[in-house]
Amino acid sequence: MAERNEAAIATTETGRTVRIAAVGDLHVQEDAQASCRDLFREISREADVLVLTGDLTNLGKPREAEILAEDLRTCTIPVVAVLGNHDYESGAVEDVAHILRQAGVHLLDGQTTEIKQVGFVGVKGFVGGFGSRMLGSFGEPAIKAMVAESVSESMRLENAMRQVRTERTLVVLHYAPVVETVAGEPLEIFPFLGSSRLAETIDRFKVSAVVHGHAHRGVYEGRTPGGAPVYNVAMHVAKPTGRPYALLEI
Numbered sequence: 657m658a659e660r661n662e663a664a665i666a667t668t669e670t671g672r673t674v675r676i677a678a679v680g681d682l683h684v685q686e687d688a689q690a691s692c693r694d695l696f697r698e699i700s701r702e703a704d705v706l707v708l709t710g711d712l713t714n715l716g717k718p719r720e721a722e723i724l725a726e727d728l729r730t731c732t733i734p735v736v737a738v739l740g741n742h743d744y745e746s747g748a749v750e751d752v753a754h755i756l757r758q759a760g761v762h763l764l765d766g767q768t769t770e771i772k773q774v775g776f777v778g779v780k781g782f783v784g785g786f787g788s789r790m791l792g793s794f795g796e797p798a799i800k801a802m803v804a805e806s807v808s809e810s811m812r813l814e815n816a817m818r819q820v821r822t823e824r825t826l827v828v829l830h831y832a833p834v835v836e837t838v839a840g841e842p843l844e845i846f847p848f849l850g851s852s853r854l855a856e857t858i859d860r861f862k863v864s865a866v867v868h869g870h871a872h873r874g875v876y877e878g879r880t881p882g883g884a885p886v887y888n889v890a891m892h893v894a895k896p897t898g899r900p901y902a903l904l905e906i
């Protein structure tokens with residue numbers, strides 16, 4: 657896998673390689689037939705850290721978060737996560753976050769955490785579109801509010817990046833920072849899948865890799881304009897592992 661080679665270069669001076677399993681968009685439901693327990697057991701054997709890139713629940717219900725928290729009992733490695741738009745749907749995001757934090761999840765929302773000498777920086781991100789076609793702050797207050805939210809998420813990412821003290825850094829997002837990894841989705845919804853403002857922020861720092869979800873029909877691999885590798889790890893996206901999760905070595 658390409659990321660293994662990059663990772664080897666990145667870690668020659670910084671100690672042991674850390675294996676990170678990353679998956680997004682579990683969309684845990686109250687009445688789901690399948691649980692994530694076997695998946696978490698498998699990941700615990702394969703990786704040192706599990707990263708979840710949002711849409712942890714399907715409708716943001718506390719009961720869904722409780723089911724996920726229960727399933728995570730089979731996960732024996734540290735878990736880092738960000739929330740996704742679905743986790744906000746029921747207006748109970750604080751309860752959802754509390755349940756997951758009580759279960760030991762390092763839930764990041766503009767913060768950073770260090771595990772095994774890797775800095776994990778997480779924000780959800782927001783919509784807005786990509787490149788020169790990004791939505792600008794013009795016209796109705798509702799449009800300006802939308803752009804302000806997108807800018808705010810990027811600023812929160814920047815503030816969190818400034819806290820990082822590690823050589824190796826993984827940025828964890830829900831929304832996409834580049835257009836490449838949403839390719840395959842309908843063109844009409846590209847502006848709702850992420851924002852280049854996130855990549856502009858990322859490129860001001862030294863970042864080992866970026867993972868995101870949200871674009872279920874996107875593609876696995878991309879890169880920021882500054883060269884940081886970006887991986888869309890939404891569960892439904894085909895990955896080199898042939899499994900629902902990606903394995904990154906950084």
Ligand SMILES: [Fe+2]
Pocket residue numbers: 681683711740742870872
């Ligand atoms: Fe999703």
Ligand SMILES: [Fe+2]
Pocket residue numbers: 711740741742830869870871
């Ligand atoms: Fe989403």
